[in-house]
Amino acid sequence: MEIYHEGARSLPVVQQVDVLVAGGGPSGVAAATAAARAGQNTLMIERYGFCGGMATAGMSGAICGLFTSGKSAPLRQLVHGFAGEFYHHLQKRGAVSAPFPFGATALVVHDPQVWKEIADDLLADSGVKVLFHTQMTDVVMQDGELKGVIIENKSGRQVILAKRFVDATGDGDLCVKAGVPHTLGRNGMVQYPTMVFRMNQVDIARGIGHSMQQLEVWVEEAQRQGYTLPRRHIYLLPSPRPNEVMCNVTSILREDGRPIDATSAEDLTFAEQSGRRQIRQYERFLQRFVPGFEHAKINDVATQIGIRQSRTIVGQGKLTNDDVLLARKSPRSVAKSAWCIEAHNNDGIFMFYLDNDYYDIPYDTLLPQQVPNLITAGRTLCAEHEALASARVTAQCFLTGYAAGTAAALSLRQNRAFAGVDIAELCSIIEYSV
Ligand SMILES: Cc1cc2nc3c(=O)[nH]c(=O)nc-3n(C[C@H](O)[C@H](O)[C@H](O)COP(=O)(O)OP(=O)(O)OC[C@H]3O[C@@H](n4cnc5c(N)ncnc54)[C@H](O)[C@@H]3O)c2cc1C
DSSP: OOOOOOOOOOOOEEEEEEEEEEOOSHHHHHHHHHHHHTTOOEEEEOSSSSSOGGGTTSOOOEEOSSBOOOSSSOOOBOOOHHHHHHHHHHHHTTOBOOOEEETTEEEEEBOHHHHHHHHHHHHHHHTOEEEOSOEEEEEEEETTEEEEEEEEETTEEEEEEEEEEEEOSSSOHHHHHTTOOEEETBTTBOOOOBOOEEEESOOHHHHSOOOHHHHHHHHHHHHHTTOOOOOOSOEEEEOSSTTOEEEEOOOOOOTTSOOOOTTOHHHHHHHHHHHHHHHHHHHHHHHHHSTTOTTOEEEEEOSSOBOOOOEEEOBSSOBOHHHHHTTOOOTTEEEEEOOOEEEEETTEEEEEOOSSOOEEEEGGGGSBSSOTTEEEOGGGSSBOHHHHHHHTSHHHHHHHHHHHHHHHHHHHHTTOOGGGOOHHHHHHHHOOOO
16 A cells, blocks of 8 residues: 655644543533533533434434343333433433333333433533534553544644543544554454434334334345345334334345444445435335335434444453343442343344343443553443443443543542542442432
8 A cells, every 4th residue: 555654743732621521422421421510621522513423323212221121020210320310301301202112121212303402401511611523533642641632623633632531432433542452343243233214104003013023024025025124123113203213124234244344434335325225125115014104204314324333442341241141240330231132243133131130330341451541431341242232222321421421530539540440439429320
């Protein structure tokens, strides 16, 4: 490959803050809110013009991970803290469905527009400075410590200095630039992306509640008739808006079956274009085969292809598959979860439900192996492939994000590295469990 050597450039330092949060998805919004509430001068940068990441731009559609799981006891809300707070705001604005059954547990479907507005309000009320349309592209390092980030936006290439950093980019961009090692799924096999869309004019009484098996039978029949429907296990979820359904039904792989690498612009381009083609196939299928969808039309499509998984950082602790399967508890827990393992693999979906139990997510899974003033949260936490396929959902991203932002404030106040933060004190602030 031909190489161009970029010359050294002098960049303006445009801000100096206590806590810099890169990324404004569920974990970034939670982290920035927590750090600012704890009195730190906090800046959150986000490449889009709104918050929510995969929950809004990717239109993931629902909050999973709020409730207990199992057939042996009635379902109840399991996690609270920032996840409970955000859920409550959605409820107050009439922007979330009633709990909807999902296997042995339940989820709630949200309105992505109201999601963005709630995030704006929480950030403003807690005093977070927000910079939209701004991408973190590089880092400023000194003696193994992170000093700042290089950002790019329409104003040019600039530097922001900070004392503590939270990587909430979902793809581990900040960690990777700072030299933290990472892995990609199980030996490079990451979960497939989905282009999510919404259909309106659905007769909800007839269109929702078909069993998964029945939907699979209809998909197989349509496949025999020549429809291109690569995914059989499809989710149709009732939106809080009247007569509208969230359709989480597509699945994208390269032509040779290779998974999409969300850190490759070429793969992402392929995924966006394939996703748009697939949703028209599924629209036709739903109208023709699924009762209740006869007059339904696509009324909204996700802003970007939905990425479930990309880079996973190598952390000081790791959430293992056995931790989830055996519902292990940890004295260093900052979040808990009863969400199933829901691994959208290229050879099909692997599901596993806990029965009336939950597992803990330890603080150390958020701590990169190097770089003492950097922490991550959300879907980049250190976990084995199947464990991540459970721990990556929104309620747990809210919780790990809030823990990361609170830890940033505590580590500054106590003049310690992230690793030295007192877990009991951290937990007394984040109140993720009541
Ligand atoms: C198709 C699909 C369906 C899903 N369904 C559900 C569901 O029903 N329920 C559920 O709970 N979860 C669901 N999820 C999972 C959930 O949406 C995500 O795991 C969650 O949004 C992850 O949050 P995060 O904050 O870790 O990262 P993200 O949501 O990915 O947010 C990262 C943010 O960082 C920004 N960013 C990235 N890089 C940079 C950079 N370099 N500089 C500046 N900003 C940057 C992005 O724009 C984004 O806003 C689904 C995910 C997908 C893809």
